[in-house]
Amino acid sequence: MLQINTLLLVFFITSTSYTQYIPFNNRIVHGKKGAVVCSSPEAAEVGIAILQQGGNAFDASVAVAFAMAVTYPQAGNIGGGGFLVGFAENKPFTLDYREKAPKRAHRDMFLDDNKNPIKDMSTHTRAASGVPGTVKGFWELHKKYGSLSWEKLVQPSIHLAKNGFPISEFLAYSLNSNTKKLSKNAEAKRLFTKVSSFKRGDILVQKELSETLERIAQMGADGFYKGKTARLLLNELSKGNGYITQHDLDEYTVKFRKPISFSYKGHTVISMPPPSSGGIALYGILKSLEQFDETDFPYGSAKYTQLFTEICRSVYADRSEFLGDPDIESVPLNAFLSNAYIQSILKSVRFEDEHAHSKDVSPNVGYFNESEETTHFSILDKYGNAVSNTYTLNQSYGSGIVVKGAGFLLNNQMDDFSIKPGVPNTYGLIGNEKNSIKPEKRMLSSMSPTIVLKDGKPYFIVGSPGGSTIITAVAQAIHRLIAYKMDVDLAINLPRIHHQWLPDTLYYEFGAISHDTQQILQSYQYPMKQRNVIGDCHGIVVTPSGIRVGVSSRGNGAAKTY
Ligand code: GLY
Secondary structure, three states: OOHHHHHHOEEOOOOOOOOOEEOOOOOEEEEOOOEEEEOOHHHHHHHHHHHHOOOOHHHHHHHHHHHHHHHOOOOOOOOOEEEEEEEEOOEEEEEEEOOEOOOOOOOOOOEOOOOOEOOOHHHHOHHHOOEOOHHHHHHHHHHHHOOOOHHHHHHHHHHHHHHOEEOOHHHHHHHHHOHHHHOOOHHHHHHHOOOOOOOOOOEEOOHHHHHHHHHHHHHOOHHHHOHHHHHHHHHHHHOOOOOOOHHHHHHOOOEEEOOEEEEEOOEEEEEOOOOEOHHHHHHHHHHHHOOOOHHHOOOOOHHHHHHHHHHHHHHHHHHHHHOOOOOOOOOOHHHHOOHHHHHHHHHHOOOHHHHHHOOOOOOOOOOOOOOOOOEEEEEEOOOOOEEEEEEEOOOOOOOOOEOOOOOOEOOOHHHHOEOOOOOOOOOOOOOOHHHEOOOOOEOOEOOOOEEEEEOOEEEEEEEOOOOOHHHHHHHHHHHHHHHOOOOHHHHHHOOOEEOOOOOOOEEEOOOOOOHHHHHHHHHOOOOEEEOOOOOOOEEEEEOOOOOEEEEEOOOOOEEEEO
């Protein structure tokens, strides 16, 4: 889906210089009061209007989240879930509104009699849906931190769904390339496909979704988890192998969790704790990098690329063995967040041609199977409150099944569990016991909404979609901005690299690795592969004079300030 923009990327980068590049667009904006950065221009307009009316970052978040459920159907949602890191009243907090496994779910629910994964069951069926968390998440956020009326915040999304909006080139491309998937479900086919293909400017109207949003506007979370919407949802699930019951909807709760918080080069990084692996992995990567002097590792050089790669290999190797839903599994948070852990990562780092001998980074661990479609928004208000939010249906358009009469897509987040622990799943990926399916458990995630504080105030609000590449994308943005002192547009825009231990491959975007760096690393026997896209960061930086700089560079991104 993002390939069209990749074609427009023209980067000229050498192993020692990152300053010569031509960005493919210029979504960099400056403002004195507030900023909204997300993957939908319409939703960014909605968010900035709320801020201009005196709303705070949490009000704007509610409005943007619901607007994106209309204007960015591939990942914006009311049928999915996510994570939010906030900063309010001079204190950081996190909100976990990740989906949960239904009560009737069980460890082997996606396996056949021979205990092999049933093809597509965890991704393309009604059983693939976890209990949605988005509406409850934003309802609880609103109750705790909101200042404007709920109805007012949901209203713009109702308007967009009822009257339609002209779709972008990007959304047209996304819909057209998902026609096959969306045609398998009659409602998805009716709403999101066309006999001829979609083109920019076509008006997308979603009447049933507008009615669902109307019920949510009137009744709050009950407009989704009870009454007509719940009946329509359960009716849809009953047409197939859905596991969710009214009891699951009644019992679903979100959690305000203690953030992962650590110092990094004079700043404080605030990110998401488990059930996201994001905060812990960022700790491992950034604290390890902090031990090295950047002047010895010029940005883009083979030395730099190898160091980043080796650290990521080690962090990704460790995380899947030990992380899961902390409400159900024991998660050794303190061991991860220790100096001893950083020392163990550093011990595994190999330099120059030692890579050939370093395949034993960490035995018996697996890696993750998240899809790459997710979406992130960052918001900062004039009061100094900030929100970094990442939410998702899992794969693009979730399971591709629309709830008939309610107009929203079902998530396929159950696939983020290890559907068969210890054994490669249908995608050839490995999972583990801590992330096995259990009733009411939340599936592990890589989503890494993050706020970096400087002198105790929000300085950089950042996040990204991209499945397992979310973590490396966010880590690189922070590392470039703070360690290499790059401008925020470079920190966010420069092409990225990614390594997640297995497969033992160093992935890179076009332009991320120069020819000479590539030759050097290949001589050290690093398998390397170019990849279309590694993440899509959306960030806001606050300059020393308080100017808000919003950057959204790729895909459908939009940055607005005032
Ligand atoms: N479904 C993608 C993630 O949670 O990381």
